[in-house]
Amino acid sequence: MTGADCSRWLLLIAIAAALCTVMLIAPVAAQQAGIKVVPAPRTAASSPEEMFKSYCASCHGLDAKGKGPAAAALKTPPGDLTTLARANGGKFPELRVLNSISGDSHVPAHGSKDMPVWGSVFRDMASGSPGGETQLRLRNLTKYIGSLQVK
Numbered sequence: 488m489t490g491a492d493c494s495r496w497l498l499l500i501a502i503a504a505a506l507c508t509v510m511l512i513a514p515v516a517a518q519q520a521g522i523k524v525v526p527a528p529r530t531a532a533s534s535p536e537e538m539f540k541s542y543c544a545s546c547h548g549l550d551a552k553g554k555g556p557a558a559a560a561l562k563t564p565p566g567d568l569t570t571l572a573r574a575n576g577g578k579f580p581e582l583r584v585l586n587s588i589s590g591d592s593h594v595p596a597h598g599s600k601d602m603p604v605w606g607s608v609f610r611d612m613a614s615g616s617p618g619g620e621t622q623l624r625l626r627n628l629t630k631y632i633g634s635l636q637v638k
């Protein structure tokens with residue numbers, strides 16, 4: 488992945504974060520909000536709660552039901568991540584979830600060939616053993632989403 492690709496994805500995170508901050512204060516101002524580019528904050532790979540809050544909640548909502556502050560600005564609404572098992576005959580579609588987070592399956596809003604996806608963001612963030620840390624982040628996020636499933 489090139490640096491340019493990376494900053495484009497980080498920009499998207501920044502837009503979500505900017506919307507998140509601004510919309511709490513003044514919904515009207517959000518439409519004129521300037522866009523500030525910030526790198527994805529570093530989180531503990533062992534803490535899916537922290538990762539979800541930092542990287543996912545702006546779109547999916549803190550409760551993962553798809554109503555994050557940036558959701559309204561997206562063309563495709565972020566899905567409700569708590570009903571994935573129910574929609575799949577009661578079985579949590581673990582592999583599909585893992586792949587859509589990493590970007591191996593092409594969830595369009597998560598990235599196309601032009602836009603990096605979480606797998607590559609996490610890989611860039613990793614130090615030491617990028618492969619292991621990236622897998623740990625993806626696995627822990629997947630497990631966390633699995634634990635949020637409604638019956």
Ligand code: HEC
Pocket residue numbers: 499503538539542543544545546547557561563564565566568571583584585587588594595596597605628
């Ligand atoms: C910029 C907004 C945005 C962010 C940030 C975001 N998502 Fe998504 N996500 C979406 C949208 C929109 C969809 C639905 C896309 C589609 O189905 O076409 C989606 C779909 C998904 C799916 C697929 C659900 C299914 O039906 O299989 C999973 C899993 C998911 N997101 C997890 C995450 C996780 C975990 C994070 C944080 C690491 C995250 N998302 C961050 C917008 C976002």
